[in-house]
Amino acid sequence: MLLRLFTIKLYLRFFRSEAELIGVSLLAHMGDIVASEPVIRRLRADNPKAFIVWFVGAPYIEIPKNHPDVDMVIGLKTLSEWIVVRGFCALDRIIDLNLSGRTCYVCRVTLVKPEDDSGINIENYYLMGNLLTVMLRSAGLPAFDEGPKLNIPSMVLRDVDRLTLPARFICIHGLSNENARNWSAAKWRELVDNLTRERGYNVVEIGLESVLGDFAHPRYTSLCGRLSIVATAEVIRRADIFVGVDSGPAHLANAVGAYGIVLLGKYRNFPAYMPYSGDYGCGSNATILRYDGSLDEMPVNMVLAALNTHMELRSEVAVKAG
Numbered sequence: 001m002l003l004r005l006f007t008i009k010l011y012l013r014f015f016r017s018e019a020e021l022i023g024v025s026l027l028a029h030m031g032d033i034v035a036s037e038p039v040i041r042r043l044r045a046d047n048p049k050a051f052i053v054w055f056v057g058a059p060y061i062e063i064p065k066n067h068p069d070v071d072m073v074i075g076l077k078t079l080s081e082w083i084v085v086r087g088f089c090a091l092d093r094i095i096d097l098n099l100s101g102r103t104c105y106v107c108r109v110t111l112v113k114p115e116d117d118s119g120i121n122i123e124n125y126y127l128m129g130n131l132l133t134v135m136l137r138s139a140g141l142p143a144f145d146e147g148p149k150l151n152i153p154s155m156v157l158r159d160v161d162r163l164t165l166p167a168r169f170i171c172i173h174g175l176s177n178e179n180a181r182n183w184s185a186a187k188w189r190e191l192v193d194n195l196t197r198e199r200g201y202n203v204v205e206i207g208l209e210s211v212l213g214d215f216a217h218p219r220y221t222s223l224c225g226r227l228s229i230v231a232t233a234e235v236i237r238r239a240d241i242f243v244g245v246d247s248g249p250a251h252l253a254n255a256v257g258a259y260g261i262v263l264l265g266k267y268r269n270f271p272a273y274m275p276y277s278g279d280y281g282c283g284s285n286a287t288i289l290r291y292d293g294s295l296d297e298m299p300v301n302m303v304l305a306a307l308n309t310h311m312e313l314r315s316e317v318a319v320k321a322g
Contacts, residue, residue, distance in 0.1 A: 001074060001081070005090040008051060008072070018049050021090065025055040025082050026097040026135065029177065030229065030248030033060050034255050035131040035277065036097050037067070037148035039141075043095065044069035053091075055082060062229050066151045079104035083111060097135040099125060115140040126273035130281055147278015150255040152234050160234045163223070169202035170195060170307075171239035171258070173249040174211030180267050181246045183295055185211050190300045191243075195307075196220050204239065206232050206249060241310060243303065245295065246275055253286075254278060260286040261306050265295025 005021075012019045022043065026036050033056055043052060051071045054064045058075035065073055076082055079102060086094060100113045101121045118128070118137040125134045133143040174188045188211045195201040196219040203220050205212060210224040223235060232249060236242050237256035244250050245263050253260045254276055262280070267273055272290065279285035287306045291298040 001085070002088055002090070004074075005053070005085070005088065008053075009090045012051055016049070016051070020047060020050045020092045021053070022047065022050050022093045022095065023053045023055060023085065023091040024095040024097065025085075027055070027057040027076060027079060027082060028060070029057075030060050030063070031246075031251035031275070032097075032131055032135070033057075033063050034148050034150065034248065034251040035275070036135055037064075037150070037255065038132060038144070038146040038277065039095065039097065039136065039139075040064070040067060040069050041149070042144065042146070055085065060229065063150070066153050066230075068151065078106045079111060080107040080109050083109055095139050095141070097139050099134075099138055113138070123269070126267070126270040126275075130274045130277050132277040145277050145281065147276075147280065148251065148255040150230070150233050150252065152230060152237070152256070156228070156230050156234055160231055160238070163235070165204060165221070165235065165238060166202035166219075168240055169204045169221075169238075171204050171206060171236050171242045171244075171253075173205070173207045173242070173244035173247055175207055175209055176245045176247040178267075181265075181295060182211075183245055183263055183298060185213065187298070187300050188212060189215055191303055192220060193217075194300070194304065204235065206235055207247075241307065243307070250280075251276070254280040257285065259310065261289055261303065261310065262286060263289050263291070263295055263298060263303065265291045265298060266293060267295075 009021055012021055026033050053072045054070045055074050055076055056064060058077050061073055061075040064070050096113055098111055099122055100116045103110045116138050120128050120134055120138045128134050136143045176182050192203050195203055196217045205222045205224055207224050210222050233252040233256050236253045236258050239258055242253040242258045242260045250262050289306050
């Protein structure tokens with residue numbers, strides 16, 4: 001990897017001497033990486049001749065792979081690898097979006113960022129703003145608000161076409177990587193049972209694992225464990241509504257412009273946090289459904305009421321358009 005960077009540096013010196021070699025890094029998690037995408041677009045707009053390398057955690061490499069403003073994507077397995085790259089002199093500029101003080105789970109080496117005087121760390125970050133704001137400030141950059149975007153390759157569009165999804169459906173995602181952000185499986189089953197059996201909606205579940213277990217109904221489809229990250233984003237894009245917990249797929253929904261109902265409760269020491277920028281952050285394309293307590297205790301009727309409100313608004317718009 002270091003040899004690749006050194007080779008690029010030599011190439012730029014001799015053939016594109018005006019080009020700055022810029023490295024952008026964020027290793028985890030999926031939602032954070034999606035949320036950081038506006039940084040790349042702003043960086044390209046401000047540096048049209050730069051050679052931009054995006055360093056991400058290897059499991060998430062497909063997120064930036066097709067980004068038009070990125071010249072190269074490098075997947076890293078550990079934080080220690082990035083710490084080595086940071087210390088290598090090939091990069092002209094480093095945009096390190098990883099939070100200061102993070103420790104590599106393999107080598108137990110801690111990330112130190114001399115450029116970061118924000119005071120932001122894993123214990124207080126959601127007190128400082130949404131994820132995009134926090135990452136910008138921790139990288140020593142001025143904050144701005146803009147929603148993420150995600151490029152869907154034509155090959156993925158064709159793959160999703162072959163799934164033969166219902167023409168109209170609600171997309172759900174029920175499992176975050178932390179239990180504190182999850183709604184109970186019993187309440188998800190009650191919600192989906194109401195939507196499919198009583199209201200006649202089609203429901204498509206996405207994610208690595210199903211929150212519904214052995215739930216079965218002709219109007220329910222599980223795609224859990226079957227899709228790539230980008231294919232998941234495309235399924236969400238085709239949905240009438242996305243309903244989910246605070247998770248990577250919720251950030252994908254924001255990035256592809258799907259209307260979202262996102263369930264948030266108290267999380268760690270953050271009673272009323274906001275992960276999202278852009279249309280989800282301001283509420284123009286999402287309902288951020290907050291519960292003053294553990295999310296596990298949010299009533300099903302609260303979610304159904306939010307769904308009803310959005311469906312009624314959609315119907316009014318359709319009537320006026322007709």
